[in-house]
Amino acid sequence: MDVSEFRTGLRAWLEDNDLTPGPDGSLAGQVEQLGRVRRALFDAGWMRYGWPEHVGGLGGPAVLRAVLGEEIASRELAPPNFYALIEVLVPTMIDYARPELAAEMVPRLLNGDEQWCQGFSEPGSGSDLASLSTRAEQRGDTWVVNGQKVWTSLAQFAQRCVLLARTGPGHGGITAFFLDMDTPGITVRPILAMHGEEEFCEVFFDDVVIPADRLLGKVGDGWAVAGSVLPFERSTSFWHRINHLYARFDHLLAEAVDPDEGALGATYLGLHTARCRSHGTQRRLADGLPLGPETSVDKVLLGTSEQHLYDTVRELLPGAVELTDSQWRPEYLYSRAATIYGGSSEIQRNIIARRLLGLGKE
């Protein structure tokens, strides 16, 4: 199936199948809506394109997933940050899980039955992720995990977790696991974030036992697993988010009280620039080229343009963020994190300076 055939069919299907979110805008309501959207799209086949057959997909190029995300985000059917979590979880399973495990588990995420989370960051390991200290020790046929994760999105709703833990010193001493969140010894504590939702959590591990067949890759592959997330986070996920921002910009155009054409033009130009850059990245991915440090440019452009959009929202809709409880408020606040999560803009600039500009060490 090619892109235009996919898009045409999908649009016709979305015309006939109303997936508009209900009135429950709470976090639980959003997660439920996400499950509803995934299930409907899975049952109709749309959710399965772009994923290989051996994990329950229908095959076809990965770009079909970006097209699906674009159509979902453009219609504001599911929160883009939650919707796109699949892109940082499933490719890892395909590349590193035992084939039987991937075949068993991935369909449950795609079809909306389950939520999964990603246990990477720790209180002491944010930008310096490789310094993580949650430990996994081998005991017979099992691994026993102790430690703490933080910024784990939707952990309170998740049935599974892709976890990084330390099994030795240095970058080569990190190992990835796929564990069940109902394993004894796991405690989840949601954190109330500034935008009013408990999206991020702390997760505590107290003698949590993981069977050895839940290793992702081999012992010591964890850093490579973490890196494998990058290509799809920086292509397919970004494409979802950009299309979401375009949808919100259209709302701003409709609602803007202050007709500041310079501000509207500059905001749109930022989105257009991020979109064009991301388009080029998708094309390179589709051509089978590796994605590496140059995607840090995409990350900076996206984070900057998102904040620019919501700065303009606040300026051109005076009071909308501060005096009303419209959708603009949580979105404005959430946009403050756009230059922090997924590798801060400063880290991206460090990567650009070192790897793209060849400026040597700091």
Add this chain to the structure above:
Amino acid sequence: MDAAERDLLGQSLRKIMTSTAAGPALDGELTDLGWPELLAELPEVAVPLVFGLLGETGTVASVLNDVILAAAGQDIGGTTTLPYAGGSWLVWDRDVEPPAEAGAESSGPTGAFAVLDPALPLRRVEAGEPLVESALAAGRRALGWWLVGSGRAMLALAREHALARAQFGRPIASFQAVRHKLAETLVALEGAEATLLLASDDFSSLLAKAAAGQAALTAAKHCQQVLAGIGYTTEHALHHHIERVLVLDGLLGSSKQLTKQIGATLRRDQVAPRYAHL
């Protein structure tokens, strides 16, 4: 034209641009290399290459005239009046030798005025003929590539300086404040280039010119700061590029002016156009 042929053409162009005097001599060399045929048959390859390299090498040719005339369906080789930010009209003269020395005044044939960048043979005229939209768009795309090329030239100079210049016992490239300015410059230039690669119709060409002008001004600001004292002298090449992008940004509409125009169009249409389709 495949990638290897394009690379070869790029090498030939670069060689000509770095070994020929700016102005009429370079115009002649470009004609000999086949610029008229390339512009007629492969503008999507020729324009990015030629104009990007004008920027990167810091030289000057009068080929903007050709791009605009060709897009307007007219014979190339002549001149046309060009709108400048703020309502001025200019002519990009051909057959004007650039000043031999840095800092010398431009000496256009009739009523020359003091262009900030004396190497550009621009002459102010009383009035002009508005360009047809497609010609304006083609000119904006060409200038966009020139601006990004100039930005890359400034970034290369600043990078070189940051690695060579030592203070407090280490290269200034090791200081994060310096590194981040250069990183921001690359982000701006790469973003602008992405918009140029996808510029097709009139509006997307306007967007690309605005993005390129803004990126070149960002490059000028950051690279000037990194080059600091030496970059403020006329003994260093930076000032040529800064003066050039200040002038080219205003030609066929400045980034500031175009950005307002973008906003006005969006407000009128009430929808943000989606370019760059998968």
